[in-house]
Amino acid sequence: MLRQLFTVSFFVFLIMATDVFTCASANPPKGEDKAGETKESAKAPAGEVKGPIILTSKTLLSDNNARTALFEGSVVAKTENMTLYSDKMLVYYAEGTGNVTKIVAEGSVKLVKKDLVVTSKVAHYFADEEKIIFTGEPKAVQKGDIVTGTKMTYWMKEDRSFVENSRVLLENKKGK
Numbered sequence: 001m002l003r004q005l006f007t008v009s010f011f012v013f014l015i016m017a018t019d020v021f022t023c024a025s026a027n028p029p030k031g032e033d034k035a036g037e038t039k040e041s042a043k044a045p046a047g048e049v050k051g052p053i054i055l056t057s058k059t060l061l062s063d064n065n066a067r068t069a070l071f072e073g074s075v076v077a078k079t080e081n082m083t084l085y086s087d088k089m090l091v092y093y094a095e096g097t098g099n100v101t102k103i104v105a106e107g108s109v110k111l112v113k114k115d116l117v118v119t120s121k122v123a124h125y126f127a128d129e130e131k132i133i134f135t136g137e138p139k140a141v142q143k144g145d146i147v148t149g150t151k152m153t154y155w156m157k158e159d160r161s162f163v164e165n166s167r168v169l170l171e172n173k174k175g176k
Helices: 002-017
Strands: 054-056 059-063 068-078 083-093 100-113 116-126 131-135 139-142 145-148 151-155 160-164 167-169
Touching: 068 100, 083 116, 100 131, 116 151
Parallel strands: none
Antiparallel strands: 054 068, 059 068, 068 083, 083 100, 100 116, 116 131, 116 139, 131 151, 139 145, 145 167, 151 160
């Protein structure tokens, strides 16, 4: 039991340690603003994942041999610039580093990033490409505009998307 507790704690530490050096600090070093951004990081693409990934859920089942962790029940994966919600989330991590390589989120999936909200039944996140694929009635809402389709692919680093079988409803902003 103690070994299992250590394994879970170690895994959570590894997830939290991912990109931990990009977190904000209360007293930023010279040349940084209060958000901990240097001039170079301030120019980082809008969709890029920043800071550690903090995962919470009702239950966690880890498998060190398969290098996976299954989070179930009110799952929340939060970074400095976005939050991903789902009923169930399977996280794959690299051997040795513990860095997250892939996440499969299922059931009431919701991504919130600034003024963008994307919902679907399933989402696949690929860390190497910083890409999320939404399936199962995906819907994106941003500043009143709504995009739906059968499959949405969002490249976070480039803040770019591709929607299959799209339907777009643009809010009439005239007079506002």
